[in-house]
Amino acid sequence: MTTDRQSGGSPDPAAGLRAEGLDPGSWSNGPHDRYGAHDHPYDKVLVVESGSIRFGLPDLDRSVELAVGDRLDLPAHTRHDAVVGRSGVTCLEAHVPAGTFAAATLRAHGDW
Numbered sequence: 027m028t029t030d031r032q033s034g035g036s037p038d039p040a041a042g043l044r045a046e047g048l049d050p051g052s053w054s055n056g057p058h059d060r061y062g063a064h065d066h067p068y069d070k071v072l073v074v075e076s077g078s079i080r081f082g083l084p085d086l087d088r089s090v091e092l093a094v095g096d097r098l099d100l101p102a103h104t105r106h107d108a109v110v111g112r113s114g115v116t117c118l119e120a121h122v123p124a125g126t127f128a129a130a131t132l133r134a135h136g137d138w
Contacts, residue, residue: 039073039074039075039095039097039118040052040075040118042073042138043071043073043118043120048071048120048122049120050071050073050118050119050120051118051119051120052075052116052117052118052119053116053117053119054114054115054116054117055079055110055114055115056110056114057110057111057112057113057114058109058110058111058112059109059110059114060107060108060109060110061107061108062107063082063084063105063106063107064105064106064107065102065103065104065105065106066100066102066103066121067102067103067124068102068121068122068123068124069099069100069101069102069121069122069123069124069125069126069127070099070100070102070119070120070121070122071097071098071099071100071118071119071120071121071122072092072097072098072100072117072118072119073095073096073097073098073117073118073119074092074093074094074095074096074115074116074117075094075116075117075118076094076113076114076115076116077093077094077110077111077113077114077115077116078091078092078093078094078110078111078112078113078115079091079092079108079109079110079111079115079117080092080108080109080111081098081100081106081107081108082106082107082108082109083104083105083106083130084105084106084107085104085105086104086130090130090132092132094135095134095135095136096132096133096134096135097132097133097134097135097137097138098130098131098132098133099127099130099131099133100127100130101124101125101126101127101128101129101130102124102125103124104130106130
């Protein structure tokens with residue numbers, strides 16, 4: 027599996043998402059928490075607000091590591107798992123209609 031690494035910082039990622047017309051919610055997990063592989067019927071936008079997290083994309087044979095300010099756009103029905111970093115994580119998440127995103131895309135702070 028290959029790993030993509032991008033990082034950055036954002037003073038107010040929630041404001042950036044709202045400026046796109048999105049309505050982000052927030053969730054947090056403790057250090058090293060894990061999510062098994064699953065998917066969703068909607069496209070999803072994830073932005074790391076604090077900490078870090080690695081998302082595995084098993085059907086794409088790749089993983090992406092997100093740090094503060096990094097964003098992952100995830101199409102509907104894309105299987106993904108996750109491992110939270112050593113300091114825990116707080117993510118912003120917004121849902122958009124299925125078909126909005128053509129491919130899983132990692133966008134570093136400053137690129138969105």
